[in-house]
Amino acid sequence: MSRxxxxxxxxxxxxxxxxxxxxxxxxRVTGVDFAIEGGFVNIRVPGVPRVQLVxxxxxxxxxxxxxxxxxx
Numbered sequence: 001m002s003r004x005x006x007x008x009x010x011x012x013x014x015x016x017x018x019x020x021x022x023x024x025x026x027x028r029v030t031g032v033d034f035a036i037e038g039g040f041v042n043i044r045v046p047g048v049p050r051v052q053l054v055x056x057x058x059x060x061x062x063x064x065x066x067x068x069x070x071x072x
Contacts, residue, residue: 009062021046
């Protein structure tokens with residue numbers, strides 16, 4: 001199975017965070033690539049050399065920027 005990457009904004013619930021490009025822990029990232037896979041969200045933050053993984057229940061909201069990439 002290959003991941004279907006989309007671009008958007010991810011808001012995490014209080015107490016959850018990912019690393020920003022400057023190394024800070026943040027609960028909101030914008031302009032990121034993400035893929036939902038098996039109950040987890042894979043997140044590629046520009047400037048961070050690794051994919052970050054959060055459990056789907058940690059996510060408050062995902063806003064997709066590029067609707068045309070989504071297959072109905």
